Amino acid sequence: MKISKLKTLLSKTACVMLLVLIPSWSHNAAAQSKGSEIFGTYNNGCIRGAVPLNSGEHYQVLIYGEGRNYGHPSLIDFVHKLVQRSHAQGLPDLLISDMSKHYGGPFGAGSAHGSHNIGLDVDVSFDFASPRKSGVELRNPKDIFMVDTKQRPTVYFTRERAELIRLATQDPRVERIFVAPGIKRGLCELYRDSDRSWLRKVRPWFGHRAHMHVRLQCPADSPYCKKQLPPPAGDGCGEELASWFKPPKPAAGGKKTVTKPKPRVLPGQCRAVLQGR
Ligand SMILES: [Zn+2]
Numbered sequence: 001m002k003i004s005k006l007k008t009l010l011s012k013t014a015c016v017m018l019l020v021l022i023p024s025w026s027h028n029a030a031a032q033s034k035g036s037e038i039f040g041t042y043n044n045g046c047i048r049g050a051v052p053l054n055s056g057e058h059y060q061v062l063i064y065g066e067g068r069n070y071g072h073p074s075l076i077d078f079v080h081k082l083v084q085r086s087h088a089q090g091l092p093d094l095l096i097s098d099m100s101k102h103y104g105g106p107f108g109a110g111s112a113h114g115s116h117n118i119g120l121d122v123d124v125s126f127d128f129a130s131p132r133k134s135g136v137e138l139r140n141p142k143d144i145f146m147v148d149t150k151q152r153p154t155v156y157f158t159r160e161r162a163e164l165i166r167l168a169t170q171d172p173r174v175e176r177i178f179v180a181p182g183i184k185r186g187l188c189e190l191y192r193d194s195d196r197s198w199l200r201k202v203r204p205w206f207g208h209r210a211h212m213h214v215r216l217q218c219p220a221d222s223p224y225c226k227k228q229l230p231p232p233a234g235d236g237c238g239e240e241l242a243s244w245f246k247p248p249k250p251a252a253g254g255k256k257t258v259t260k261p262k263p264r265v266l267p268g269q270c271r272a273v274l275q276g277r
Helices: 003-013 023-033 073-088 135-139 159-169 181-190 197-201 239-243 270-274
Strands: 037-041 044-048 059-061 094-096 121-128 174-179 202-204 211-216
Touching (some): 037 270, 073 094, 073 121, 073 159, 159 174, 159 181, 159 211, 174 181, 181 197, 181 239, 197 202
Parallel strands (some): 059 094
Antiparallel strands (some): 037 044, 094 121, 121 211, 174 211
16 A cells, blocks of 8 residues: 555544433443543543443453553443443444553554554454453453455454444444454445445554454543544545555655654653653
8 A cells, every 4th residue: 555545544544322321321421521631642642530441241341461441431431332232232242452551642562553542442352242251261362353364254244243333333422443444345235235324434444353443533521632534425435445455556666765754752741641640
C-alpha cells in the first residue's frame, strides 16, 4: 500500500437506542464520568479517572499483567450495553481484550498497539467466553481468526460474529470499528441484500483478524480530547474497500520515498496524569 494512501487513511482514522437499559449502571457511569477527563488523541494522550472493567455476567475480561482493562466510564458503559444486547440476541458470552492502562498513555515498546491511549478503545475478541474461560485461559488467550492471512474467510467467519460487529455499530457513541479488510469484504457480501448503512463505521485496517477494535467518539466531559473526522460517507463497500486488495503501485521514478516518523510528544497535561496526580 502506498504511503500517501496510508496517510490519507490514517488521517481519516487518526480510529438505536438500546433495547436493554440498565438504569442503575447508567446512573453509576454518569456519576463516575464527573471525575474523568481525557487529554490528547487516541494514539497520543492520557486519561484521568479511568475505571477498570472486570469480568461479569455474560462476559469475561482477558487478564494482562500490566492492567489494560481501564477505560473512560462511557467505554465501560458501552461494553455493558453490548453484552446485554448480544445476550438478548442469543449470542455467546463475550470476551473483552485490551482497553487502556490506568492513566492511559502508550503501551510501550514491543506493543502492537498504536492507539488505546485515552480509554476510548476496546478490543473485543472473536473468541467467545462460552463456555466460561478458566484463569489460565484468560491469561493465555488463543486467536480465533475470522479471515486467513490472505484475507479469505475461515470457518470462524460465522453469522454470530458478523452480528456481534453489527450490534457494536448500533451504539451511537461508536465512531469506528477496525477489522481486517477481508472481514469488511465478507460483511459487505453477507449483508448485500439488507441495510448496510451501519457498515460505514466498520473500517478496514491492518491486523484485526482475531478481534474487532471499537473506538468511541470523544465524550462531552473532555474538551481536551482531540476529535477525529467522521468516517467517509457511504457503506465503504465499493472502491475504497477494493483498493485494499490491489497490489501497491510502484513509486514514481522507481525511487522509494521513506518518511521518518516524528517522535511523539504527549500533551503537557499528561505529565501529571501519568504520574497518578
Ligand atoms: Zn485495538
